[in-house]
Amino acid sequence: MSKKHPIISVTGSSGAGTSTVKHTFDQIFRREGVNAVSIEGDAFHRFNRKDMKSELDRQYAGGNVGFSHFSFEANELKELEKVFSQYGETGTGRTRHYVHDADEAEKYGVPPGEFTDWAPFEDGSDLLFYEGLHGSVVNDDVNIARHADLKIGVVPVINLEWIQKIHRDKEKRGYTTEAITDVILRRMYAYVHCICPQFTETDINFQRVPVVDTSNPFVARWIPTPDESLVVIRFRNPRGIDFSYLVSMIHGSWMSRANSIVIPGGKLDLAMQLILTPMINRLVSESKRA
Numbered sequence: 566m567s568k569k570h571p572i573i574s575v576t577g578s579s580g581a582g583t584s585t586v587k588h589t590f591d592q593i594f595r596r597e598g599v600n601a602v603s604i605e606g607d608a609f610h611r612f613n614r615k616d617m618k619s620e621l622d623r624q625y626a627g628g629n630v631g632f633s634h635f636s637f638e639a640n641e642l643k644e645l646e647k648v649f650s651q652y653g654e655t656g657t658g659r660t661r662h663y664v665h666d667a668d669e670a671e672k673y674g675v676p677p678g679e680f681t682d683w684a685p686f687e688d689g690s691d692l693l694f695y696e697g698l699h700g701s702v703v704n705d706d707v708n709i710a711r712h713a714d715l716k717i718g719v720v721p722v723i724n725l726e727w728i729q730k731i732h733r734d735k736e737k738r739g740y741t742t743e744a745i746t747d748v749i750l751r752r753m754y755a756y757v758h759c760i761c762p763q764f765t766e767t768d769i770n771f772q773r774v775p776v777v778d779t780s781n782p783f784v785a786r787w788i789p790t791p792d793e794s795l796v797v798i799r800f801r802n803p804r805g806i807d808f809s810y811l812v813s814m815i816h817g818s819w820m821s822r823a824n825s826i827v828i829p830g831g832k833l834d835l836a837m838q839l840i841l842t843p844m845i846n847r848l849v850s851e852s853k854r855a
């Protein structure tokens with residue numbers, strides 16, 4: 566945690582919607598005049614695509630069938646913790662990009678499956694924004710969660726997460742349903758052991774729940790729309806959260822527990838703006854006073 570150089574981390578599995586949530590944060594940053602530097606979790610993969618394939622073969626041959634991109638050891642988590650820690654102390658740091666597809670290859674000038682070079686953050690930012698797989702990890706080697714001042718979990722129920730992943734990976738990244746299904750299966754061990762535990766560390770979780778039948782996610786023809794879903798918003802520490810204000814502002818919402826509200830899926834953007842804007846403003850104004 567850093568009063569002077571705050572960090573926001575948004576954590577979610579592959580296809581959960583963290584990139585989508587980043588757009589909402591970007592809108593808040595623009596509107597509130599907050600200068601944020603952003604990093605993507607995939608930048609901290611340990612291997613490029615080709616080397617990951619070799620490493621997977623090597624791990625499988627050695628009997629480690631739980632190895633995947635979700636695994637701690639497939640990512641440079643010490644480097645990520647160092648970036649968080651350095652940013653918290655000095656407001657400086659560095660990142661790079663993992664290039665997934667042709668569009669990103671054109672944008673960054675390196676082929677799909679490769680990393681760009683590391684580059685330093687711009688000077689003078691107000692906060693650091695992380696979005697990816699491992700923003701709230703606590704294990705024997707690293708404690709990334711302790712460096713972040715606001716930790717968000719993006720966690721659709723799993724059938725929906727799979728539908729979102731399958732559609733995104735097919736349309737944007739050119740994979741087949743069979744290849745994506747294979748990846749989902751191979752990642753299951755690390756999903757349970759490396760991804761899920763983070764959502765007890767996060768301050769607020771946004772869980773999208775479809776209200777249409779998603780019982781066979783592998784044949785779903787489209788992603789359930791916002792109007793075909795609800796979102797459960799759970800606060801780790803509900804003290805200071807003005808639930809009656811939120812329920813009155815978000816038409817159709819209700820409290821389901823003392824620390825949780827449920828909103829119509831179409832109100833997610835509004836809810837995020839109402840909940841997060843004062844939190845972001847507080848982080849920035851406290852940092853200017855520190």
Ligand SMILES: Nc1ncnc2c1ncn2[C@@H]1O[C@H](COP(=O)(O)OP(=O)(O)OP(=O)(O)O)[C@@H](O)[C@H]1O
Pocket residue numbers: 577578579580581582583584585586697729730732733773788789790791833
């Ligand atoms: N609230 C939402 N309503 C409808 N569709 C959504 C929502 N959130 C995400 N999606 C869809 O789900 C897919 C995956 O979302 P997104 O790319 O944001 O995931 P991600 O968590 O960033 O994945 P990765 O980390 O693997 O890049 C996209 O097609 C996106 O449009």
Ligand SMILES: O=C(CO)[C@H](O)[C@H](O)COP(=O)(O)O
Pocket residue numbers: 578579580607610614634663665678698738
């Ligand atoms: O989004 C992901 C994880 O968050 C990808 O699955 C990961 O970055 C590997 O990508 P690829 O299989 O395309 O090389």
